[in-house]
Amino acid sequence: MSLPIQLSFDELDTPLHETTFVVVDLETTGGSADTEAITEIGAVKVRGGEVIAEFATLIDPGRSIPPYIVELTGITTAMVIGAPRIERVLPGFLEFARGSVLVAHNARFDTGFLRAAASRLDIAWPKFQVLCTVKLARRVLTRDEAPSVKLSALSSLFQVSTQPTHRALDDARATVDVLHALIERVGNQGVHSYAELVDYLPTVSAGQRAKRSLAAQLPRTPGVYLFKGPGNEVLYVGTSTNLQRRVRNYFTGSETRGRMKEMVGLAVAVDHVECAHALEAGVRELRLLCAHIPPYNRRSKFPKKGWWITTTTDAFPRLSVIRTPAPDSIGPFTVRADAADAAALIAEFYAIRTCTRRIPKSAVHDCEPTAVGGCAAASAEPITLEQYAPAPERFRALARGTEASALHAIRDRVTALADAQLFESAARLRDRLAVLADVLRRLHRLGAIAAIAELVVARRATDGGWELAVVRYGRLAAAATTSRRVHPMPVVEAIVAAAETVVPDSTPLRGASPEEVGLVARWLDSDGVRIVRTTDGYAEPVHGAGGWKQWCATARTVAGLEHGTHDEPIGRAL
Structure with a gap:
C-alpha cells in the first residue's frame, strides 16, 4: 500500500487521517428529546487515530432521575445535585466540537437531544457533518459476523480497550475504538476520505472504486463531464458546479442507479469542458447531448425533438402537426396526441377546416354541417377564399400572442358544460385547454427572449x-x-x-x-x-398566454383529484 496514493484527495473531501472526529455519548432521563433531559455528556476528540482531548461532565437535569435510569447508568439524583445545568454546558461542548465530524453510536438519538437542548436555549445549531457508527457497522459488517450492532456487541467483537458501562465518557471511548476498527475494515477497499466513508456500500466493487483515479485531474470548477468507453465513444454526459467532486461520487456508494454502475464499469476515461458558471455548463451539456446522443443519458438527448402545430400551404389552409417548427407555429408539444388534440380544439373554435381534400384558389369550401365529426369550417353556404382567410390568420395571431379569443371561448365552454352537469365532458375539455395554454405560455415566454x-x-x-x-x-x-x-x-x-x-x-x-x-x-x-x-426590450405579447399560469395550475390540481368524484362543478372550481 503506497501512502502517496492514499493522500491524493480532493481538498473538499478531507482524508480520514486528517479529519477531526468528536465522538460523543449522552446519558439522559429518558428516550424522548422533547420531554426528557441530558444528565451526562462524554466526548473524545480524535484525529489520525490519536486522542486530542476529552470532554466530560454530569449535568443537572432539573428533575429527579427515574429508578430504571439509575439502575441502567448508575447516575443518581444525588450525583447531579450541584452539577452545571445544560445552559452552561452546551455552549462549551459546541465550541469543543466545532469544525469536526460529530460521531455517535445511534447518532440520531444523541444529536436529537443536543439539537433539542440548543433549540430550547435559542442557540444556533452548527452545521455538523454527522457519522453514525450503527449505520456504518451495518454497511461494513455481515449479519453472520455481527448479528447485533449494539455498542456492547461491537466492543466485544473488536476487543476495545474501554468497555462500555452506560456512562458517557466510557461509552464514547468505546465508540472511538469501534470507529477506528470499522475504518480499518474499509481502508483496503479504496475508502480513504470522509465522503467515501459515509457513502460506503459493500455492493460497490473494488474495480469501481479503483476508477476514482479518473477524476484525479478534473478541476473543482463548474463544467461538463463526459464518460468515455473503450472506443472513445461518449457513454454519459453530466454537469456539475464541482467537476472533481461530482465525478468521484460515481465511484462510491452514493451512486446507486444500476444503469450508472453499468456505465462506470464500461468507462475508461473522463473528459471535461470547464465552464465559467452553471448556466454555461447547462447549455454546453445540452449541446453535447445533442451532438453525441450518449446511450446512458435518459433525457435531453434530442433538444429539438417535439411536435408543432402549423398551417398547411393549401389555398384553404388546414392545421398540421409536424416535427420541426415553422413561422407562426405553436409548440413544442412533448406528445403528438396532445398536439393533435390541441389542433382539433383550435380548428373547432376558429372554424379552420379539418377536411383533407385539396381546394384550388378559384373554388370554394362547401362542407355541410353534420351532427358529429364533421369539418370544423362547415357552413350552410359555400365559403370563398376571402371569407375563409381570417380563420387561419387568427391561428397565426394566437401563435404570435396578438389574439386569444379561442382560449376564452374554450374556458367559457368548460363552465357551460359544468353548469349543465356534464362534468366528464367539462373535465376532458378543461384538460385539453390546460395543455394548450401551458404550451402557449411557454412559447410566448421563450419567444420573447429569443426575439x-x-x-x-x-x-x-x-x-x-x-x-x-x-x-x-x-x-x-x-x-x-x-x-x-x-x-x-x-x-x-x-x-x-x-x-x-x-x-x-x-x-x-x-x-x-x-x-x-x-x-x-x-x-x-x-x-x-x-x-x-x-x-431590444424584453416583453411578452399583451394577448399572450402568460396570464393563464394560475388557471393552468388550478386545472392540473383539479385533474389530480380522483376521477369520477367531481362533487363540485369543474367550471366553477376554475
Missing part, C-alpha cells in the same frame, strides 16, 4: 464577483466570471466582442432549441440577475 438580438446580463456570484452571459436570439453566445473588486465592464466588452455569431431564422424561437432558451429563461428569473444592456 432579442443581444442581451447582456450579470448575476452576483457567491464570492462577491459577477457571473456574466451574452445571449443572442435565445442562445448563449459567451460567458465569463469576474472576481470580487474587479470592475466587470472591461470583461463584458471583451466577451461581447468575442461572442458567437448567431443567425436567427423566422421560427418562433429564432432557431434556438426550446431547452436551451428555457435554461436561459430560468437563469434570468433567478435572484440577483441584472440586465447590463439589451438591443
Whole structure:
C-alpha cells in the first residue's frame, strides 16, 4: 500500500487521517428529546487515530432521575445535585466540537437531544457533518459476523480497550475504538476520505472504486463531464458546479442507479469542458447531448425533438402537426396526441377546416354541417377564399400572442358544460385547454427572449464577483466570471466582442432549441440577475398566454383529484 496514493484527495473531501472526529455519548432521563433531559455528556476528540482531548461532565437535569435510569447508568439524583445545568454546558461542548465530524453510536438519538437542548436555549445549531457508527457497522459488517450492532456487541467483537458501562465518557471511548476498527475494515477497499466513508456500500466493487483515479485531474470548477468507453465513444454526459467532486461520487456508494454502475464499469476515461458558471455548463451539456446522443443519458438527448402545430400551404389552409417548427407555429408539444388534440380544439373554435381534400384558389369550401365529426369550417353556404382567410390568420395571431379569443371561448365552454352537469365532458375539455395554454405560455415566454438580438446580463456570484452571459436570439453566445473588486465592464466588452455569431431564422424561437432558451429563461428569473444592456426590450405579447399560469395550475390540481368524484362543478372550481 503506497501512502502517496492514499493522500491524493480532493481538498473538499478531507482524508480520514486528517479529519477531526468528536465522538460523543449522552446519558439522559429518558428516550424522548422533547420531554426528557441530558444528565451526562462524554466526548473524545480524535484525529489520525490519536486522542486530542476529552470532554466530560454530569449535568443537572432539573428533575429527579427515574429508578430504571439509575439502575441502567448508575447516575443518581444525588450525583447531579450541584452539577452545571445544560445552559452552561452546551455552549462549551459546541465550541469543543466545532469544525469536526460529530460521531455517535445511534447518532440520531444523541444529536436529537443536543439539537433539542440548543433549540430550547435559542442557540444556533452548527452545521455538523454527522457519522453514525450503527449505520456504518451495518454497511461494513455481515449479519453472520455481527448479528447485533449494539455498542456492547461491537466492543466485544473488536476487543476495545474501554468497555462500555452506560456512562458517557466510557461509552464514547468505546465508540472511538469501534470507529477506528470499522475504518480499518474499509481502508483496503479504496475508502480513504470522509465522503467515501459515509457513502460506503459493500455492493460497490473494488474495480469501481479503483476508477476514482479518473477524476484525479478534473478541476473543482463548474463544467461538463463526459464518460468515455473503450472506443472513445461518449457513454454519459453530466454537469456539475464541482467537476472533481461530482465525478468521484460515481465511484462510491452514493451512486446507486444500476444503469450508472453499468456505465462506470464500461468507462475508461473522463473528459471535461470547464465552464465559467452553471448556466454555461447547462447549455454546453445540452449541446453535447445533442451532438453525441450518449446511450446512458435518459433525457435531453434530442433538444429539438417535439411536435408543432402549423398551417398547411393549401389555398384553404388546414392545421398540421409536424416535427420541426415553422413561422407562426405553436409548440413544442412533448406528445403528438396532445398536439393533435390541441389542433382539433383550435380548428373547432376558429372554424379552420379539418377536411383533407385539396381546394384550388378559384373554388370554394362547401362542407355541410353534420351532427358529429364533421369539418370544423362547415357552413350552410359555400365559403370563398376571402371569407375563409381570417380563420387561419387568427391561428397565426394566437401563435404570435396578438389574439386569444379561442382560449376564452374554450374556458367559457368548460363552465357551460359544468353548469349543465356534464362534468366528464367539462373535465376532458378543461384538460385539453390546460395543455394548450401551458404550451402557449411557454412559447410566448421563450419567444420573447429569443426575439432579442443581444442581451447582456450579470448575476452576483457567491464570492462577491459577477457571473456574466451574452445571449443572442435565445442562445448563449459567451460567458465569463469576474472576481470580487474587479470592475466587470472591461470583461463584458471583451466577451461581447468575442461572442458567437448567431443567425436567427423566422421560427418562433429564432432557431434556438426550446431547452436551451428555457435554461436561459430560468437563469434570468433567478435572484440577483441584472440586465447590463439589451438591443431590444424584453416583453411578452399583451394577448399572450402568460396570464393563464394560475388557471393552468388550478386545472392540473383539479385533474389530480380522483376521477369520477367531481362533487363540485369543474367550471366553477376554475
